[in-house]
Amino acid sequence: MIEQNVDIPTADGRMPCFVVHPDEGGPFPVVLVYMDALGIREELRDMARRFASAGYYTMLANLYYRDGGPSFDPSVLATGVLDPRMMALNDALSMAMSASDTKAMLDYAVLDANAGARAAAVGYCMGGRHALAAAASCPDRIAAYASLHGGRLVSADADSPHLQIARTNAESYFGWAQDDPVAPLAHADAVEAGLAARGLRYRIEHHKGAEHGFTFPERYCYHKQAAERVWSRLFAMFRRNLERT
Numbered sequence: 001m002i003e004q005n006v007d008i009p010t011a012d013g014r015m016p017c018f019v020v021h022p023d024e025g026g027p028f029p030v031v032l033v034y035m036d037a038l039g040i041r042e043e044l045r046d047m048a049r050r051f052a053s054a055g056y057y058t059m060l061a062n063l064y065y066r067d068g069g070p071s072f073d074p075s076v077l078a079t080g081v082l083d084p085r086m087m088a089l090n091d092a093l094s095m096a097m098s099a100s101d102t103k104a105m106l107d108y109a110v111l112d113a114n115a116g117a118r119a120a121a122v123g124y125c126m127g128g129r130h131a132l133a134a135a136a137s138c139p140d141r142i143a144a145y146a147s148l149h150g151g152r153l154v155s156a157d158a159d160s161p162h163l164q165i166a167r168t169n170a171e172s173y174f175g176w177a178q179d180d181p182v183a184p185l186a187h188a189d190a191v192e193a194g195l196a197a198r199g200l201r202y203r204i205e206h207h208k209g210a211e212h213g214f215t216f217p218e219r220y221c222y223h224k225q226a227a228e229r230v231w232s233r234l235f236a237m238f239r240r241n242l243e244r245t
Helices: 042-053 074-079 084-092 095-110 126-137 161-167 185-198 224-242
Strands: 002-010 013-021 028-034 057-061 115-124 142-148 171-177 202-207
Touching: 002 095, 013 042, 013 095, 028 042, 028 095, 028 126, 028 224, 042 057, 057 095, 095 115, 095 126, 115 126, 115 224, 126 142, 126 161, 142 224, 161 185, 171 185, 171 224, 185 202, 202 224
Parallel strands: 028 057, 028 115, 115 142, 142 171, 171 202
Antiparallel strands: 002 013, 013 057
């Protein structure tokens, strides 16, 4: 595979982005990976490499670039103590910001002969709502998107993230732990109502026995069976939507 660390120009500066794709056989469909609140780390790069090894041009951007791009120790969350700075960065990163960043990534990909026209967005935890923002802001490019143990998707505000489902034009997958404190069942119901009204193919899944963050292989909460099920769901969705001629 070919790996690069590039700086992508955006409206707010230069955004570091890890790009990885197979070394031959392109162009490849694009997969945009949206990080969780812990920031960029080798664990996420390895997950990007797994997408690439399946035949995708994968982009993993540091969405905290406006604030210097810090990352945080995943083991700290095992104690139930949340780093205040991490939460402040999470709060400050709006869907409008990530939508702008998405357009910058897609503009970059257009200039690379290794990248194809079709694209998907996958977000983990915090990134779940930013993957949704990507699909809503670029409905002509994003053909599939996924939110994995995504939080803060539903609020009482007039600009609640789940309301952007109406602007998407993509198949979607929402995967949560069975009892996820950041995604109560009422939120899943609101998301499903929006998806049903949109009338596009979707799947919502609550993974039995899993905890929030279950897809991360280096986290205390990793649940291999559920995580592998998610990989199979994603790759099946990508085949349906990204690999059509």
